[in-house]
Amino acid sequence: MSQPYSLTQPCRLSAVPRWDHETDVIVVGFGAAGASAAIEAAESGAAVTLFELASGHGGTSALSGGEIYLGGSGGTPAQRQAGFHDDTEDLYRYLMLAGGPDADEAKVRLYADHSLAHHDWLVAQGVPYKNTFLPQRMLEPETDDCLIWSGSEEAWPFAEQAKPCPRGHTPQWAGWGGGRLLMDVLAARVNALGVAVHLDSRVLALIADEANAVHGVVVRIDGREQFVRARGGVILCAGGFVMNREMVKRHAPHLLRSDDPIGGPGDTGAGIQMGISVGAAAIHMDQAFVSLPFYAPESLIKGVLVNERGQRFINEDCYHGRIGHHILQQMGDRIYLLADSATFQEPAELVRIGIAAAGDSWDEVESDLGLPEGTLSATVEVYNRHARKGEDPLFHKGAKWLTPLDQPPFVALDCRVGYAFYPHFTLGGLDTLPTGQVLTAKREPIRGLYAAGRTACGLPRWGGGYSSGLSLADATFFGRQAGRHAAGGQTDR
Numbered sequence: 001m002s003q004p005y006s007l008t009q010p011c012r013l014s015a016v017p018r019w020d021h022e023t024d025v026i027v028v029g030f031g032a033a034g035a036s037a038a039i040e041a042a043e044s045g046a047a048v049t050l051f052e053l054a055s056g057h058g059g060t061s062a063l064s065g066g067e068i069y070l071g072g073s074g075g076t077p078a079q080r081q082a083g084f085h086d087d088t089e090d091l092y093r094y095l096m097l098a099g100g101p102d103a104d105e106a107k108v109r110l111y112a113d114h115s116l117a118h119h120d121w122l123v124a125q126g127v128p129y130k131n132t133f134l135p136q137r138m139l140e141p142e143t144d145d146c147l148i149w150s151g152s153e154e155a156w157p158f159a160e161q162a163k164p165c166p167r168g169h170t171p172q173w174a175g176w177g178g179g180r181l182l183m184d185v186l187a188a189r190v191n192a193l194g195v196a197v198h199l200d201s202r203v204l205a206l207i208a209d210e211a212n213a214v215h216g217v218v219v220r221i222d223g224r225e226q227f228v229r230a231r232g233g234v235i236l237c238a239g240g241f242v243m244n245r246e247m248v249k250r251h252a253p254h255l256l257r258s259d260d261p262i263g264g265p266g267d268t269g270a271g272i273q274m275g276i277s278v279g280a281a282a283i284h285m286d287q288a289f290v291s292l293p294f295y296a297p298e299s300l301i302k303g304v305l306v307n308e309r310g311q312r313f314i315n316e317d318c319y320h321g322r323i324g325h326h327i328l329q330q331m332g333d334r335i336y337l338l339a340d341s342a343t344f345q346e347p348a349e350l351v352r353i354g355i356a357a358a359g360d361s362w363d364e365v366e367s368d369l370g371l372p373e374g375t376l377s378a379t380v381e382v383y384n385r386h387a388r389k390g391e392d393p394l395f396h397k398g399a400k401w402l403t404p405l406d407q408p409p410f411v412a413l414d415c416r417v418g419y420a421f422y423p424h425f426t427l428g429g430l431d432t433l434p435t436g437q438v439l440t441a442k443r444e445p446i447r448g449l450y451a452a453g454r455t456a457c458g459l460p461r462w463g464g465g466y467s468s469g470l471s472l473a474d475a476t477f478f479g480r481q482a483g484r485h486a487a488g489g490q491t492d493r
Contacts, residue, residue, distance in 0.1 A: 031059025033453025100462025151467025241269030436482025
C-alpha cells in the first residue's frame with residue numbers, strides 16, 4: 001500500500017524511494033502564470049516539466065476577459081494611438097496606491113519600469129491587440145477593441161497623485177472572454193518550446209530535505225505516484241483558494257456573504273498549502289477582489305450608493321471592485337443605489353439588481369425602504385446641494401459624474417449582499433521576492449521554491465485598490481521572473 005502524501009506535509013528527501021523523472025524546472029499549474037514561467041524557463045535553456053490538474057490548459061485565466069494592466073515608458077501603442085502619454089512614474093504611483101498600505105515597492109518598481117517591454121513580450125508570443133480605445137466605462141469590451149479604463153485612475157484619491165491614463169488592454173477578441181485566446185496563445189508557445197506537459201496530473205506534495213529546501217514533487221499520474229526531481233526549482237502557479245470554502249472561512253470569512261466565487265476547480269489553495277508545508281509565509285490572506293458590477297450603463301455612476309442607514313460611503317465613480325470592497329465594510333447587508341429618472345437605466349441582468357423602492361419624492365423612497373425619517377432624504381439633500389455646484393466635499397466624486405438627483409420618479413435599486421451579484425476571488429498567497437522566490441516569515445528565501453499568480457501575493461494585494469487586468473499582469477510578468485530565475489537566468493528584464 002502506497003504512503004499517503006499530503007499538501008500540508010512535505011515528502012522528505014530521505015524517504016524518496018526512486019526518481020521517476022528529473023528535469024531542471026517543474027511548473028505546477030497551466031494558467032497564465034504557469035505558462036509564462038514555463039516559456040521563460042525554456043527560453044533560458046532549461047528543461048521544463050509542467051503538471052496540470054485539469055485535462056487542458058487555461059485555469060482561471062481562461063475564464064477571464066484576458067485583460068492585462070499595461071503602460072508606462074510613454075505608453076503602449078494603444079495608449080499613444082488614443083492620445084495618451086503614460087509616464088512610468090504615474091504608473092508607479094498608481095500601483096503603489098492600488099497595492100494599499102503594504103504595497104510591494106520592489107515589485108511595483110520592477111513592473112512599472114518594464115511594463116511596456118512586457119507588452120512587447122506578449123505581442124511577440126502572438127497575443128493580438130487591435131490598439132483601439134473605448135472611452136466608455138464598462139466591465140470589458142463586447143467588441144474586439146483593446147484599451148479601456150479598468151480601474152480608479154480618474155477617481156479620488158488616485159487621480160490626485162497619479163495622472164490618469166487608461167491601462168486595461170484586452171486581446172483582439174469579439175465579445176467577453178478574451179482570456180481563452182490569451183491562454184491558447186501562451187499554451188501554443190509552451191508546446192512549441194518543447195515543454196513536457198502532463199495534464200490530469202495531481203501534485204500531491206513537495207519533496208524537501210530536513211532544512212526544507214525543495215528538490216521536487218510527488219505527483220499522481222494515471223493513478224500512480226511518481227517522484228520528480230527539479231534541479232533548478234519548483235514553481236507553484238496553482239491559483240488561489242476561493243473554491244476552498246473551508247480556507248475562505250478560515251482566512252476571509254466575509255467572502256462567504258456572497259455565493260459568487262470566481263475560479264476554476266483548481267483554485268483550492270493547494271499551492272499555498274504546499275508552500276506553507278515547507279515553512280513559507282502566506283500574507284494578506286483576508287484580501288480579495290470583490291465587485292458590484294453595477295455599470296454599464298455608465299449613467300448609473302451618476303447615482304448615489306447608500307448603506308442601510310441611508311448614508312453614502314464611497315465616491316461612486318471609482319472602480320466597481322473598490323466599491324465592492326467598501327460595501328463589505330458596511331454594517332448589514334442592505335445596500336441601495338439611488339437614481340432619478342434622468343440617470344436610471346436598467347442594470348445588466350447578470351448583476352441581479354432590481355428596484356427596491358420608488359416614489360415621487362425621496363421621502364417616499366425613504367419610507368418604502370423602512371429607513372428612519374430624515375436619514376435618506378438628508379443624504380440626498382446634501383448631495384444635490386453640492387452637486388449643483390459641481391462639488392462633492394464628502395467623497396470627491398468627479399465633476400463629470402456629478403448631477404443632482406432631482407428628476408422624479410426616484411428609485412432605490414436593491415444591491416443587497418447575498419442577493420445581488422458579488423463576484424470575488426482571493427488575493428492573498430505566498431510571500432515572494434520579485435524573482436518569485438518564496439519566503440519564510442523571516443523573509444528568507446526557501447531554496448528551490450518559487451510561486452507566481454494567485455498562489456503568490458503580488459501586485460494586487462488589497463481589495464480597495466484592485467483594477468481589472470492587475471491579476472493577469474502580475475501572473476504573466478512575475479511568472480516570467482520566476483521561470484527565468486529558476487532556470488538560472490537574469491531577473492531584471
